[in-house]
Amino acid sequence: MAIFAPLDCFIYCVLGWFTHMVYKTWRNIYRDPLVKIPGPKLWASFRLPYVISLWRGRLVYGDIVRVAPNEVSFATEAAWDDIYCHRSGHSPFLKNPIWWGEVPGRAESIVSASTTKNHERLRRIIGSCFTDKAHVEAEPSVQQHVSKLIEKLTERVSGSKSGSYIVNIVDWYMFTTFDIIGDLGFGDSNAFGCLDNSTYHPWVLEIFSYFKLGALLSTIRFYDMLAQVIMRALPANMVKAQEKNYQWACQKVHRRLNLEVQRRDFMSKLLPHFSPDAGMGDETRKLSPTELENNFYVLTVAGSETCGTVLSGTTNYLIKTPDSLRSLTEEVRGAFQDPNMLTFESLSKLPYLNAVIKEGLRLSPPVGGALSHVVPEGVTLCVEFGSPVAYTNVGVHQWSLYRSATKFHKSTAFIPARWLEPALSDPESPYHADHRDAVQAFSTGTWACIGKQLGLAELRLILARMVWNFDLSLPVNGNNVVWEKQKHYVLVQKEGFDVELSMRSDLRG
Numbered sequence: 130m131a132i133f134a135p136l137d138c139f140i141y142c143v144l145g146w147f148t149h150m151v152y153k154t155w156r157n158i159y160r161d162p163l164v165k166i167p168g169p170k171l172w173a174s175f176r177l178p179y180v181i182s183l184w185r186g187r188l189v190y191g192d193i194v195r196v197a198p199n200e201v202s203f204a205t206e207a208a209w210d211d212i213y214c215h216r217s218g219h220s221p222f223l224k225n226p227i228w229w230g231e232v233p234g235r236a237e238s239i240v241s242a243s244t245t246k247n248h249e250r251l252r253r254i255i256g257s258c259f260t261d262k263a264h265v266e267a268e269p270s271v272q273q274h275v276s277k278l279i280e281k282l283t284e285r286v287s288g289s290k291s292g293s294y295i296v297n298i299v300d301w302y303m304f305t306t307f308d309i310i311g312d313l314g315f316g317d318s319n320a321f322g323c324l325d326n327s328t329y330h331p332w333v334l335e336i337f338s339y340f341k342l343g344a345l346l347s348t349i350r351f352y353d354m355l356a357q358v359i360m361r362a363l364p365a366n367m368v369k370a371q372e373k374n375y376q377w378a379c380q381k382v383h384r385r386l387n388l389e390v391q392r393r394d395f396m397s398k399l400l401p402h403f404s405p406d407a408g409m410g411d412e413t414r415k416l417s418p419t420e421l422e423n424n425f426y427v428l429t430v431a432g433s434e435t436c437g438t439v440l441s442g443t444t445n446y447l448i449k450t451p452d453s454l455r456s457l458t459e460e461v462r463g464a465f466q467d468p469n470m471l472t473f474e475s476l477s478k479l480p481y482l483n484a485v486i487k488e489g490l491r492l493s494p495p496v497g498g499a500l501s502h503v504v505p506e507g508v509t510l511c512v513e514f515g516s517p518v519a520y521t522n523v524g525v526h527q528w529s530l531y532r533s534a535t536k537f538h539k540s541t542a543f544i545p546a547r548w549l550e551p552a553l554s555d556p557e558s559p560y561h562a563d564h565r566d567a568v569q570a571f572s573t574g575t576w577a578c579i580g581k582q583l584g585l586a587e588l589r590l591i592l593a594r595m596v597w598n599f600d601l602s603l604p605v606n607g608n609n610v611v612w613e614k615q616k617h618y619v620l621v622q623k624e625g626f627d628v629e630l631s632m633r634s635d636l637r638g
């Protein structure tokens with residue numbers, strides 16, 4: 130009987146692995162059902178180039194691109210419906226579990242629900258926080274925090290000898306959006322106290338660091354064994370800090386749960402759907418305590434960072450396109466003599482403000498990369514490229530779609546007019562043929578943003594109050610940021626930038 134020495138065994142293993150890799154690469158490039166889909170051969174051969182690109186915070190571009198052996202990124206309007214909307218007679222394209230893996234000890238949330246049934250159930254329950262009635266009831270809280278933002282900035286501007294004050298506006302927007310969500314979510318108008326203290330609450334800062342870390346760790350899940358090793362090797366203090374961060378939010382939830390007050394916040398809407406004894410496994414059941422905790426955690430993050438990004442991006446473009454800023458300022462000031470007249474309802478009717486926001490969502494979507502879903506069996510997608518591609522990861526790449534020169538005239542320029550007359554109805558307008566329906570920054574279909582109405586109302590109110598109260602400009606010596614040069618780790622890694630604020634001349638005291 131031949132006995133292999135350990136060195137021989139090792140060499141045979143390496144040779145075997147090498148042969149397997151060569152075969153796999155050859156098959157990925159020449160025999161895979163996705164071979165007809167355009168994309169760099171290297172990316173089609175291995176997942177590593179895609180992972181490296183994500184690690185570097187860079188997004189990939191192209192209309193339909195095979196970005197990894199089993200992943201295709203779409204920048205086409207049709208893909209919105211194909212991937213994210215219910216298609217009669219077809220199974221749904223479920224979320225890619227790589228990005229929404231289970232966290233041990235936590236119940237599923239609306240964004241991580243692994244089955245359609247549980248997602249439907251959670252969406253129905255959480256939807257009670259976002260009805261038209263809930264929207265009206267949320268307005269006083271939102272108004273209160275936006276007024277505080279203006280008050281704090283006014284103090285700074287009026288206290289400055291030069292008559293103007295330079296602020297890192299990203300921070301101030303984030304202070305505001307987190308304070309709003311802290312109030313609506315935890316029923317505590319000072320849950321984070323960012324505006325009052327003019328600084329980030331430590332919990333918020335920690336959350337920011339987890340965005341990047343979470344995205345990086347998710348990419349490791351593409352390599353199952355490596356992921357297991359790395360997850361086990363994570364420093365204990367890091368894991369502990371993350372758990373502490375989560376527990377802080379849970380405590381806030383329980384504090385609110387025990388408050389015997391009538392508040393028109395998210396909890397007041399969820400209480401009828403909550404039961405401390407709710408068990409698992411029954412799709413009609415009420416929210417259990419751990420579900421309540423995790424879903425509040427998700428709402429807090431989903432409802433703040435996103436709005437902060439769009440406000441920051443839109444302002445960044447506005448201060449660099451003075452004509453747009455002037456038109457917006459004139460519209461808002463011309464429509465309202467008093468800041469109390471700026472309401473959810475009245476602002477929803479301002480054409481230029483809404484065009485500015487649409488353009489802001491186009492050029493600074495909070496989730497720029499593709500929201501990855503998995504193709505179910507028996508479904509065809511992008512038929513021009515061949516056979517059905519079951520189990521392929523697919524998603525609409527918002528950043529590529531919205532900046533595509535074939536879909537938008539002067540696609541990288543900030544032009545609110547593309548959303549208004551005459552662009553809408555005049556075929557002579559260079560913007561008439563723009564693919565406006567392609568812009569779905571809130572996503573669409575089954576998993577679309579449940580907080581869209583609230584998000585839009587916040588964007589309108591904050592932007593409108595800013596230009597109603599202040600003259601905004603790009604400071605000569607301030608910290609500037611080119612929005613499109615920032616890195617993306619699923620969400621935009623926002624760098625702060627400065628805006629110069631001065632009181633509008635007729636309000637100077």
Ligand code: HEM
Pocket residue numbers: 239240252310427428431432433435436439495496500570571572575576577578579580581583584585588
């Ligand atoms: C400008 C503001 C916002 C933008 C652009 C935005 C964008 C998005 C996008 C793209 C998704 C889809 C995510 C996915 O498929 O995984 C989403 C989902 C979601 N958003 Fe928003 N969002 C915004 C504001 C808000 C606000 C204010 C809230 C709540 C307070 C919120 C709560 C949620 C929730 C709970 C989901 C998950 C929905 C589901 O899976 O059924 N969002 N949002």
